[in-house]
Amino acid sequence: MESKSLPAIEFKNITKYFTGSEQQRAVLNGITARVSPGKITTLVGPSGSGKSTLLSLCNLLLTPDEGEISVFGKPLSEWEIPELRRKVALVFQDAPMLQGTVLYNLQTVERLHGTVLHDPGDLLERVGLTRDLLEQKAQELSGGQRQRLALARTLANRPDILLLDEITSALDPASVKEVEELLLQMNKEEGTTMIWITHHMEQARRVGHETWLMIDGKLVEQADTETFFHAPQHNETRKFIAGEWV
Numbered sequence: 001m002e003s004k005s006l007p008a009i010e011f012k013n014i015t016k017y018f019t020g021s022e023q024q025r026a027v028l029n030g031i032t033a034r035v036s037p038g039k040i041t042t043l044v045g046p047s048g049s050g051k052s053t054l055l056s057l058c059n060l061l062l063t064p065d066e067g068e069i070s071v072f073g074k075p076l077s078e079w080e081i082p083e084l085r086r087k088v089a090l091v092f093q094d095a096p097m098l099q100g101t102v103l104y105n106l107q108t109v110e111r112l113h114g115t116v117l118h119d120p121g122d123l124l125e126r127v128g129l130t131r132d133l134l135e136q137k138a139q140e141l142s143g144g145q146r147q148r149l150a151l152a153r154t155l156a157n158r159p160d161i162l163l164l165d166e167i168t169s170a171l172d173p174a175s176v177k178e179v180e181e182l183l184l185q186m187n188k189e190e191g192t193t194m195i196w197i198t199h200h201m202e203q204a205r206r207v208g209h210e211t212w213l214m215i216d217g218k219l220v221e222q223a224d225t226e227t228f229f230h231a232p233q234h235n236e237t238r239k240f241i242a243g244e245w246v
């Protein structure tokens with residue numbers, strides 16, 4: 001097991017450019033931060049501020065133009081991508097499903113990662129789905145069921161770090177609650193580290209140990225969650241929490 005004192009993820013002066021039609025624009029601008037192991041860090045910020053881009057760098061879907069990211073103390077350049085992606089799993093808002101049954105979709109982890117699925121029905125139950133869905137076509141599931149299936153598929157690998165990108169935004173309130181409880185339980189029982197992007201301030205506060213605010217490619221505030229909401233250091237944070245950010 002990795003040492004607890006080591007950050008789960010460390011961002012060192014990360015800059016990322018996207019080439020627009022006219023000029024290069026820094027989508028991430030000098031991000032320096034440490035993700036505490038075993039903690040849930042909630043990441044908030046206006047749409048387009050660079051949150052998803054930051055997560056995509058953590059499992060090498062993208063690479064930074066400047067700076068370095070380390071996972072459990074090892075620079076990303078030294079990781080084998082398959083091993084990295086088993087340990088650092090990214091779950092999106094609209095999780096794509098393959099044609100075929102729920103079971104076939106769960107078995108993706110066997111085909112991609114060589115992970116053996118001992119009890120696929122149990123995986124479904126962990127995310128609040130029933131085992132009788134195994135033989136159903138994945139495309140026929142509701143949005144909420146698909147999101148939970150995507151999570152079940154991710155959990156099969158028992159990742160050490162979960163990167164969650166607005167995963168509850170399409171769910172009804174009851175499903176949101178269930179997914180939150182599942183993830184909080186995983187964090188508590190298995191010590192899974194999470195970066196959890198959400199646009200719901202209440203959720204950021206409910207589930208977070210630490211909270212970061214990103215505006216325009218910069219991390220404006222990094223604090224423990226209670227401090228973030230009660231006594232933020234920066235004016236932008238106060239405005240953002242109050243819903244006055246435009």
Ligand code: ADP
Pocket residue numbers: 018019027045046047048049050051052053054
């Ligand atoms: P957020 O998740 O905070 O809404 P994103 O990280 O998705 O923000 O996007 C940040 C900015 O980068 C946006 O202005 C977006 O249009 C731009 N962007 C994202 N992906 C690409 C890409 N592949 N090519 C060019 N620009 C991109």
Ligand code: MG
Pocket residue numbers: 051052053165
């Ligand atoms: Mg996003």
